[in-house]
Amino acid sequence: MTPPASSDAASVRARPRPLGRPAPEQPARRHLRVVDQRSERQQRQMRMGIWAFGVLSAISVFVIVAFHVGVAQSQLQLDRLNREVTVQQQRYERLRLDVAQLAAPPRIAERARQLGMQPGGPSTFLTVPKTGAAPPPENPTSSTEDYQKVKKHLGARP
Numbered sequence: 001m002t003p004p005a006s007s008d009a010a011s012v013r014a015r016p017r018p019l020g021r022p023a024p025e026q027p028a029r030r031h032l033r034v035v036d037q038r039s040e041r042q043q044r045q046m047r048m049g050i051w052a053f054g055v056l057s058a059i060s061v062f063v064i065v066a067f068h069v070g071v072a073q074s075q076l077q078l079d080r081l082n083r084e085v086t087v088q089q090q091r092y093e094r095l096r097l098d099v100a101q102l103a104a105p106p107r108i109a110e111r112a113r114q115l116g117m118q119p120g121g122p123s124t125f126l127t128v129p130k131t132g133a134a135p136p137p138e139n140p141t142s143s144t145e146d147y148q149k150v151k152k153h154l155g156a157r158p
Contacts, residue, residue, distance in 0.1 A: 101107065
């Protein structure tokens, strides 16, 4: 059921257009306007500045994130190296303890007994006489005296 139309204008709007008739033309809106070239240039520069700032901001965010990733990776490597240094220091201390225990005189004496060695007797020291070198002359001569002896054989030559 449809309600009755209250007026002719409402019924005209609700009625469909006949197919063969074109729609009435509405007056075209003017889209032309007077543009101030200086303000248009300023607006264009402002838009370019905003775009440049946005692009620079995005790039700087990526650079900061990349830097942070590099720092995090370096920190992880540093932590791994610190753990390895700690493990190696503990190993070094254990090996020092082993060397100290193995080099202890009571342990060496016990191991010698296990191998069948026996403690030595009293030590005897011998003195070896000097041999081979001639004793120095009793009257050492100076080099000038030797030169004088040799010079007479040289003659006029120096």
